[in-house]
Amino acid sequence: MNDNAFVAYLNRYTTASSEHEAAFDEFTSATPTGIPSLSIPTRLEAKLLAAFHSPSPPTVILTGNAGDGKTYLCRKIVGAFRHSPLTVWPSHDTIHHFESGDVVLTVVKDLSELSIATAGTVLAELSSALTGQTGAPYLIAANEGRLRAVLEERGLSVLAQQIDHQLRHGPDLTPNAKLLVIDLNRVATSQYIGPVLDWMTADVAWSGCGSCPVRNTCPMADNAAQLRQPGIKDRLAFLYGVLEQLDIHVTFRDMLIHLAYTITGGLSCTEVKRRAQVDETAWQYEAPSYAYYSNAFGESAPVGFRRKTAAIRHLRKLNVGQESVFDLDHFIVGDDEMQPDLHAKLFGNSIDLGGRLFEQDRQAYLRGLSATSEAAQEFVTRWLGHCRRKAFFTHPDGDLVLKLLPFQFLKDYLQLIDQAVSLKREHIKNLLILGLNRAFSGLYLTDRHILYVTAHPSSSLENAVPAVLMRIAETNIDLVPSHPDANEMIERWSSLTLRLQVPGVPPQTVPWNMNLLRFEYVMRRAYGSTPDILAQECELAVRHLKDSLVARLGTQRSANELEFFEYNGRAYQHRRLFFLGSSSVEQA
Known part of the structure; x- marks a missing residue:
């Protein structure tokens, strides 16, 4: 049977592969035959396309990290401007010119590709165009640090102030604004987790797995099935939301790398079939380590992959498997009299728990194994963190799973x-x-x-x-x-x-x-x-x-007054001293 081409496609976009494709723009336009390209409608894209459909488009500067989709947006904007999709950039030049009627759009899809001198000339021309009544529009994608450096080098202080204001306070939303500066680092990637997972787990991408001889023991197919569930997608998006509340922005590219790895764990169809067919018992023991909730935190990922994958690097600091919550741990290892239906639903026989492997180990643990025995320690080491991660994504009690995150006041926040x-x-x-x-x-x-x-x-x-x-x-x-x-x-x-x-x-x-x-x-x-x-x-x-x-x-402070704290044997008490000539007056 042929391998699933979509699995190979996903793995091309993980840094675990030598065929890594770094550009978000490339990834969205090279899907296997029969699978639609990834398309995520965003408010920003819609507003920019509308602006460049107009007779007088504004000048736009896009800033952000590599992988935020700057090149993708540039290509979409050019297509809107010339009323014809741009599939391939017309040349290897770093500065492009496109015409639509009497208007010429100058595009620099990466300011870092230009020398300081050339970049300075482009920004100087842009500044002059903004001061004119009929200045031609520009579209520039730039790293913020490079952009500020060029502005300072060229002495473009007025333009620098305009750009700085919009970077701090958001783009100019006044009618007929001539300059829009958009910082893609502010985009909440968390809201796109659901749509991306819908695309990655769509039936059309996994329909060919039905006749696979190892379908019932394949963690990749199981991960795709589980990640179709709205509740599980919401929990993963929530993790991204927590990162954002820590002021950590995950780029589109990093999100795609992470979600692709969350599904595949870096496995290939060939490898899964080989390992499952060579030694079924050994594979039953190994397969749980590739569950989506373990892949999401890079539990089995090579050290180099963890280090290079930004989303995993950040999420590992929130790794829910490391936090002990007594009520949940007791539920995981407790007997079936405590919410037996829920326990069976979450921890029943399944691929991600080694079939009946977890239940067998749990029953052995409950039958009186010494807490210090090697078997008991192995059970706790192997299963407790694993099941905490699964519970985080699947347990219906939202307040309980919040406790798995390393924050005491997250709910209040x-x-x-x-x-x-x-x-x-x-x-x-x-x-x-x-x-x-x-x-x-x-x-x-x-x-x-x-x-x-x-x-x-x-x-x-x-x-x-x-x-x-x-x-x-x-x-x-x-x-x-x-x-x-x-x-x-x-x-x-x-x-x-x-x-x-x-x-x-x-x-x-x-x-x-x-x-x-x-x-x-x-x-x-x-x-x-x-x-x-x-x-x-x-x-x-x-x-x-x-x-x-x-x-x-x-x-504002009086020079004749001194305030301090005095320890009275039980607590610190606020005191005030007023100086009147050579004397002082104390007030509590």
């Missing part, structure tokens, strides 16, 4: 960003004030209604405590969720911002991006966790916030 108005927001805000007070001062403070911005004491002073430079009342602190809407060009992820209003005339607002990791760190500090937890990842960001607040202190 999700409630804050998902609800426009949250009853918990004031309570959480007070806890964040408490956590920041402890992080700023290094003291075990208890005030959760006033944020104290402190100075660092001199290390030469014995028992020194930090002076208070600024107080910010809770009424001047707010937690603001931000959600994308239909008017925006890109489908970005939701975010949470802590806004602090610094006292003064006029008052100034300092925004702080409260991503999941920072939220977790500050909340742990509020609940008494020691600073070493998440310190390396978060303490520098907290220090930058403190420095930003102190920088806005200016001359």
Whole structure:
């Protein structure tokens, strides 16, 4: 029987293969015969195509990482501009010119391919075109670092300011905007997991497997069948969403590599048939290691593949198999009297559990094997993490599986960003004030209604405590969720911002991006966790916030006043000293 051509196609797009095809644009246009090409309609693509169908298209600069689909978008935009699809770039030139009526579109599909001098000339011409009334449009794809470097080298300060503003605040959405700068690093890749998996697991791609002699023991075919289920797709998309809340953007290319490997595990049809037919018993033992929920975390992947595959590298930090949740572990190894129907549904005889292999090992474990015996340790080592990962994707209790992720306050965070108005927001805000007070001062403070911005004491002073430079009342602190809407060009992820209003005339607002990791760190500090937890990842960001607040202190503070904390034997108490000539007056 012939091998499934779609499996070979997927494996061409994993870095486990020597035939790796790195370009997203190439991958979407080279599918096997009879299988439609991958097409994912996006809001950004629709808006850009509409803009370039118009008689006066804007100049567009696309920034992002390699694999974000810049070349793909350029090809689609050129097709819209000239009202004819562009299948192949007309030459190997790095600068292209396309005509439509009286309008000429200049396209640079990769600014990094140009020398600094040539790139500077292109951007200078672009700047001149923007200042003219009938300037010809440009379409430029560029790495942000390269783009900024060329602008600085050429001294294009006005254009640099325009680009910087849009990179910080999003593209210009005013009517008839002449310049659109779009940062593809802001795109929420998580929302495309479902459509991509629908395409990768479509019946047409796997219909040829029905007559395969090892169909019933093939992990690839089973993975495709499982990943068709909406609930499982949602859990995988959720993992990507968690990465985004950590400000980690996964490119389209990295997503495709990861999802292709999640299905195939780097296996080929030939290899599966050979291993299953040579030694069926050995293959029954090995097949579970290629289950989709293990592949998603690169459990059996070569070290080099893990290192090169960005999505796996990031997801391994969230590896749900490493977190012990008592209720779930007890359910996995417990007897059948505890939710027997659910246990049978999740952990019944199946390919990803070695047929009856897991159940046999579980029963042996329950029959009284010593916890220190080699057999018991092997069961825990082999199956517990494996079944935790399966439960994460298939257990119906969403709150329970959240506990498998290494965050104590993930549910609180999700409630804050998902609800426009949250009853918990004031309570959480007070806890964040408490956590920041402890992080700023290094003291075990208890005030959760006033944020104290402190100075660092001199290390030469014995028992020194930090002076208070600024107080910010809770009424001047707010937690603001931000959600994308239909008017925006890109489908970005939701975010949470802590806004602090610094006292003064006029008052100034300092925004702080409260991503999941920072939220977790500050909340742990509020609940008494020691600073070493998440310190390396978060303490520098907290220090930058403190420095930003102190920088806005200016001359508002009186030189005749000193605020500090005094330890009274039970807690630190806020004190104020007023200096009147040669004397001082203390106020609690």
